[in-house]
Amino acid sequence: MTVQELYESIGGSYDSAKKILQMDKLISKFILKLLDDKSCENLMAAAAAQDAAGIFEGAHAMKGVCANLGLNSLSEAASAVAEEFRPGNSRSMEQGELDRRLADIKSQYGKTIAGIQAFASQQ
């Protein structure tokens, strides 16, 4: 599987990643690092603990990391949650909607990780 194929399989934007990292081998290096990234885990833990600050930090971190890797849909999903919990912003989301969004993030993230793991096993 090439890096490009990996991106296609996980629904990420290879072009975005290419723009930022510029070399396939770097994209490969960094996408594999996502396997070690804890921001999604942290986000889910904070949500479970109803820790608003923690939710913000986790979502914000996820947004950044995913954006750098060209995982734009994940990045946007995380961004929406981050904005909701940004200190100083007033809450507008209902619990139901928040839960739905978090579940969606978790699911997308899971699929992404699975795809990367498949890619990793081939390296």
Added chain:
Amino acid sequence: MTIQTSGYSGRRLVLIVDDQEINRELLGMILEDTYDLIFAENGQQALEIIRENKSMLSAILLDLMMPVMDGFETMENLRADEELRRIPVIVLTAEKSAELKSLQMGAVDFITKPFETHEVIQARVARIIELSEGRDLIQAAEREELTGLYTFIFFAEYAQQLVRYHPDWKMDALVLNIDRFHLLNDLHGRDYGDRVLRLLADEIQAFLEKTDGLACRADADLFYVYCRHQEDYEEILNAIQTGLSRQLGDVAHIRLRMGAYPSVDQKMEFELQMDRAKTACNMLRGNFAKAVMVYDDSLHEKELFNQSLVNGIQDAVDQKQFIVYFQPQYGIQADEPYLSSAEALVRWKHPEYGMVSPGTFIPLFESNGLISLVDNYVWREVAAQIRRWQEEFGITLPVSVNLSRIDLHDPALEEKLLGLLEENGLTPANLMLEVTESAYTDDADRMIAVVEHLRTLGFRIEMDDFGSGYSSLNMLSTMPIDVLKLDMKFIQNVQNEKDFRLIQLILDIADFLKVPVVAEGVENEEQCQMLKEAGCDLVQGYFFSKPVPPEEFARFFEDIRKE
């Protein structure tokens, strides 16, 4: 302050602070080829590292969102410290809204996330480091060492600040300068020259105590003043001169000049305001009657006229608007005067202005280096003309041409001259090279070297305008010459015993050096006779002929033919 490098590798040190490993890695990868890097995960770690390495860090790349201590808190801490605040901080952020606050907290630039191309990031970091190092250098040099006045950059900055705070004040731009300052150094030594500069600066400061304004030393003996409008500039200059004499005793040999641009037009760029005052000051060069010149409309007209001449020089060369005239030089030591050689003089037939006097365009082009174009043009025309006369009349007449200071610095000078001679089948003996004193005072050693070399090639060197300046004797004693040119305008009345003795003296010097003398500007029989008796060899002047175009010059050859 010197450029910071991390000891062992000689590269600059950059700190990257971001809680996300991927960001640290990515930035590290982008910058590791150029810089040595340290990393931190949050503000607290960063501060520790910064304090340890404060004199070595060239820049900090700082993420805003971090646990433990975020970017803003980190910047607050940096700002509170005199030394740490000088290290440039580049903020890493995905939030556009954070930009304003970052700037207010002292950040100098941003790198947005997701990151831009590697080249852009490298360029930004390099530029920020460069700017900050430049700023440090400037800060170190707010005042200049010798006089304690501001340096120009600070002077300009503070002057403009002054204007911003007081937009209703009318300001004057003044430029002060010492006439022929380099001679002061030559005659009395560098220490004395420096002392004069310091005392002059003190007097200027004393003047500024009575009004609002500031001053700087922009260059050697060039002082700029920016002050509230003054009515009487002569009075100011007198006061300064008096102050100087109180300190130094007799200061008759120190001539101060002042150029003034009164009630400046604030819409003009600051540098241009000072330029106007400088233009006015430069006009006083060689003027023994005036010490103060005020910039006004006629000066402006003159500037525009000069600019138009400068703009037109290339066309003048291409279209042969420059015409070379020749003035014959006659040997007078025989029974009858005989045509010996000629001097080439350039005229400009300008399409718009008609005949522009060499007195106008030559100093102008000498001051900006364009004279080289004119000189090269003249050499070419003269070489070709000598050839033509040779073919037509069978006589090879030596002609003297000008060699300006700029030409002496031209590494291709020898090539050009020899090339011309070859093209026209001439030898170096046919082209006499006239050198003036002003060329000597600037870079004497170099000039001597070039001249000596030209002589080894067979060229002959004429020293022009002997006696018109201070360095003639000095020049004579160190530089090899072949002909001395004496300008009769320095000898007003030949009946006068003193003048006669002066000529005699100069001719004696020439005799001692074993060089012939050409007397220029000879107007009548009387002068000619006197020069003959005194032993002068050659004469040039209206007595024989004014400078004429080549067609008219032909008759001098015909006169010889007839004999």
